[in-house]
Amino acid sequence: MRTQHITIADVARACGVSVATVSRALLDYPQVNARTRERVVRAVRALGYVPNRAARSLVVRATQTLGLLIPDATDPIHGQLVAGFEQEAAAYGYIVILANGLDDPARERRAIESFVMSRADGIALLGSVLPQREVRRRVRPSPVVFVDGEHPGLAGYQSDLPTGCIRADDIAGMQAVVQHLLETGFRSIAYAGGTGNASDLTRREAVAKTLQRSRPGATLRTYVWRAADWDPDTAVVAAIARDRPDAVICYDDKMALSLIDGLRTHGVRVPRDVAVVGFDDIPFARLANPRLTTIAQPVVDMGRQAAAMLLRAIQKGTMPRSVRLPVRLIVRESTVHTSARPGGRSVAPSRPGRASVRDR
Amino acid sequence: MRTQHITIADVARACGVSVATVSRALLDYPQVNARTRERVVRAVRALGYVPNRAARSLVVRATQTLGLLIPDATDPIHGQLVAGFEQEAAAYGYIVILANGLDDPARERRAIESFVMSRADGIALLGSVLPQREVRRRVRPSPVVFVDGEHPGLAGYQSDLPTGCIRADDIAGMQAVVQHLLETGFRSIAYAGGTGNASDLTRREAVAKTLQRSRPGATLRTYVWRAADWDPDTAVVAAIARDRPDAVICYDDKMALSLIDGLRTHGVRVPRDVAVVGFDDIPFARLANPRLTTIAQPVVDMGRQAAAMLLRAIQKGTMPRSVRLPVRLIVRESTVHTSARPGGRSVAPSRPGRASVRDR
DNA sequence: CTGAAAGCGCTAACAG
DNA sequence: CTGTTAGCGCTTTCAG
Numbered sequence: 001m002r003t004q005h006i007t008i009a010d011v012a013r014a015c016g017v018s019v020a021t022v023s024r025a026l027l028d029y030p031q032v033n034a035r036t037r038e039r040v041v042r043a044v045r046a047l048g049y050v051p052n053r054a055a056r057s058l059v060v061r062a063t064q065t066l067g068l069l070i071p072d073a074t075d076p077i078h079g080q081l082v083a084g085f086e087q088e089a090a091a092y093g094y095i096v097i098l099a100n101g102l103d104d105p106a107r108e109r110r111a112i113e114s115f116v117m118s119r120a121d122g123i124a125l126l127g128s129v130l131p132q133r134e135v136r137r138r139v140r141p142s143p144v145v146f147v148d149g150e151h152p153g154l155a156g157y158q159s160d161l162p163t164g165c166i167r168a169d170d171i172a173g174m175q176a177v178v179q180h181l182l183e184t185g186f187r188s189i190a191y192a193g194g195t196g197n198a199s200d201l202t203r204r205e206a207v208a209k210t211l212q213r214s215r216p217g218a219t220l221r222t223y224v225w226r227a228a229d230w231d232p233d234t235a236v237v238a239a240i241a242r243d244r245p246d247a248v249i250c251y252d253d254k255m256a257l258s259l260i261d262g263l264r265t266h267g268v269r270v271p272r273d274v275a276v277v278g279f280d281d282i283p284f285a286r287l288a289n290p291r292l293t294t295i296a297q298p299v300v301d302m303g304r305q306a307a308a309m310l311l312r313a314i315q316k317g318t319m320p321r322s323v324r325l326p327v328r329l330i331v332r333e334s335t336v337h338t339s340a341r342p343g344g345r346s347v348a349p350s351r352p353g354r355a356s357v358r359d360r
Numbered sequence: 361m362r363t364q365h366i367t368i369a370d371v372a373r374a375c376g377v378s379v380a381t382v383s384r385a386l387l388d389y390p391q392v393n394a395r396t397r398e399r400v401v402r403a404v405r406a407l408g409y410v411p412n413r414a415a416r417s418l419v420v421r422a423t424q425t426l427g428l429l430i431p432d433a434t435d436p437i438h439g440q441l442v443a444g445f446e447q448e449a450a451a452y453g454y455i456v457i458l459a460n461g462l463d464d465p466a467r468e469r470r471a472i473e474s475f476v477m478s479r480a481d482g483i484a485l486l487g488s489v490l491p492q493r494e495v496r497r498r499v500r501p502s503p504v505v506f507v508d509g510e511h512p513g514l515a516g517y518q519s520d521l522p523t524g525c526i527r528a529d530d531i532a533g534m535q536a537v538v539q540h541l542l543e544t545g546f547r548s549i550a551y552a553g554g555t556g557n558a559s560d561l562t563r564r565e566a567v568a569k570t571l572q573r574s575r576p577g578a579t580l581r582t583y584v585w586r587a588a589d590w591d592p593d594t595a596v597v598a599a600i601a602r603d604r605p606d607a608v609i610c611y612d613d614k615m616a617l618s619l620i621d622g623l624r625t626h627g628v629r630v631p632r633d634v635a636v637v638g639f640d641d642i643p644f645a646r647l648a649n650p651r652l653t654t655i656a657q658p659v660v661d662m663g664r665q666a667a668a669m670l671l672r673a674i675q676k677g678t679m680p681r682s683v684r685l686p687v688r689l690i691v692r693e694s695t696v697h698t699s700a701r702p703g704g705r706s707v708a709p710s711r712p713g714r715a716s717v718r719d720r
Numbered sequence: 721c722t723g724a725a726a727g728c729g730c731t732a733a734c735a736g
Numbered sequence: 737c738t739g740t741t742a743g744c745g746c747t748t749t750c751a752g
Contacts, residue, residue: 007729018739053477054414055729058744079439086460095474098458100446114455117413230643257647283590287617289649378723415745418728
């Protein structure tokens with residue numbers, strides 16, 4: 001345990017050259033003699049030398065490190081983004097330091113400060129609950145990318161900064177959902193959400209607007225789900241079981257699956273009695289029974305793109321423009337009447353909306 | 361973008377003291393004059409100074425960093441471990457660098473080397489596919505913790521190193537499952553797995569042994585699932601639909617849920633025609649329809665413990681002993697005949713095994 | 721209580 | 737092609 005780490009000086013001594021030569025050999029400088037390099041490489045292996053990144057980054061003023069903040073690693077959707085991000089970063093020799101913000105501004109500030117202490121060359125924030133300008137100020141001069149910023153002030157997605165923001169096009173997604181539901185013949189459509197963050201507000205608003213466009217004067221009944229992730233909000237479930245709207249659009253898949261489970265306990269059948277829609281297309285959406293109609297966000301890709309944007313910003317010194325990524329409506333059983341026979345096949349909706357796919 | 365970072369020298373200059381004093385003030389040395397400290401703190405805030413961790417760790421020979429390798433952030437079970445690990449690390453002021461090994465030895469070696477370059481004070485490996493001694497050698501002198509090591513040589517869980525290993529007690533879990541199935545009246549029991557890693561081999565073996573103990577001579581029919589995570593292995597599904605074993609114990613919940621979904625397509629009812637058991641108790645297990653009987657591992661806690669063990673090893677210089685954590689059998693609908701009525705309630709098994717709970 | 725100075729391990733001029 | 741040397745930003749003796 002108390003062994004010191006091998007340093008470049010040890011290697012230099014071992015093969016009778018200067019530390020500069022060892023450094024150059026390891027950095028693949030072309031001017032080093034092939035035989036010298038060979039000796040160095042051999043000594044490195046023999047001694048088990050591994051360069052000290054801290055020392056290196058101190059002099060080159062770059063850490064080859066990206067910081068990634070996510071709300072909560074427990075959520076599969078965040079995990080997928082992490083996977084994409086880490087993959088892209090690793091492909092370019094960057095390491096990633098990870099922090100969970102838990103939707104708490106204080107924790108998020110601490111995480112950001114930690115990234116700055118680590119002098120991360122770039123920082124990505126998923127679901128940040130802080131104002132974007134505050135973040136920019138804190139991390140300056142490192143580039144930041146916001147993925148699905150959730151600061152309430154961002155509701156409507158109009159006020160994302162012009163560069164360095166990545167978003168799925170929730171609004172288009174919700175329009176497609178509403179259109180699909182209406183075309184399928186559902187009349188009373190409700191929304192279940194309630195986190196109060198930007199995307200919750202935006203999604204609800206998008207549903208309301210789309211609904212009003214086709215049926216002026218209609219108001220959107222909204223259920224406020226207060227339970228934590230995965231947990232059923234029994235009050236909401238009971239209310240929906242009682243009200244029996246034709247369809248409920250949920251904030252995300254987790255909520256939708258919880259709701260479906262809760263409704264089953266109440267003896268309410270989905271989609272026959274109440275249709276349910278989710279958001280995200282987590283892997284379980286298609287394994288649920290009934291399989292869940294949802295909006296797929298390209299999450300892994302968003303993670304990859306976040307890293308790629310940072311890498312480009314680091315290299316070029318200028319942050320790429322913000323992007324809005326397309327989502328896909330995936331129609332599955334939870335919004336399509338199944339035949340009476342248990343285990344029966346799904347029936348296609350009359351006319352699937354544009355930009356939608358039918359699954360299976 | 362091109363602004364230099366503020367250094368401790370800038371702060372010193374700004375308040376007319378030496379860098380040593382600034383350093384001491386920031387490190388809360390008791391001997392600094394209260395008024396001096398005040399001036400320093402003020403300057404720090406005014407200038408937005410954030411210490412450079414690389415510089416600091418170079419001199420103190422500690423990085424306040426933990427490395428965490430997981431197979432794949434996409435998997436919810438791994439995400440939960442990450443959450444626990446990061447939480448514990450953060451609570452003690454450590455940052456975590458994350459890498460995905462993807463069950464690939466080469467990637468895992470690269471990740472480990474990266475941790476060593478970062479001079480992580482401790483390293484945790486989830487589902488490592490490398491021999492434990494090789495890993496120890498590579499990371500020396502840093503402490504390593506193995507969580508659910510998956511190197512095939514570890515099958516049977518006899519050969520985990522005596523210190524620094526964390527494992528769920530899969531074997532006890534499988535015994536409880538088999539016992540539960542037999543007591544519930546299932547006779548032909550099959551196993552579906554096939555990753556070939558340590559826990560797959562061990563779980564299968566545990567099932568086979570337990571079965572043989574109660575019915576000598578019985579052989580365990582095994583289905584080899586070759587599809588990737590989440591994807592149905594259509595051949596296996598078809599085979600099970602044809603063979604109709606009374607119950608299938610799956611390697612993990614993902615496989616179990618895929619299987620259930622596949623069987624539904626074949627018109628095979630779970631549990632009426634075939635009962636299905638998973639492993640892990642991912643959040644979706646209890647939202648599935650039928651709700652999935654499974655073995656719960658304390659994953660978040662395992663993450664926390666992994667970090668705690670490393671922290672203790674860092675502090676005391678000696679690694680705690682390996683631990684085997686208890687698991688819980690959670691009996692849900694997928695192994696209990698439901699009433700004919702759709703949406704019907706579950707019926708309790710005659711005598712739930714020890715260490716098992718009934719859910720809901 | 722504070723300052724000067726010596727590194728931590730490495731890279732990058734600058735000489736040779 | 738290789739060696740010498742001056743730092744990178746910080747902590748920590750050692751003197752005052």
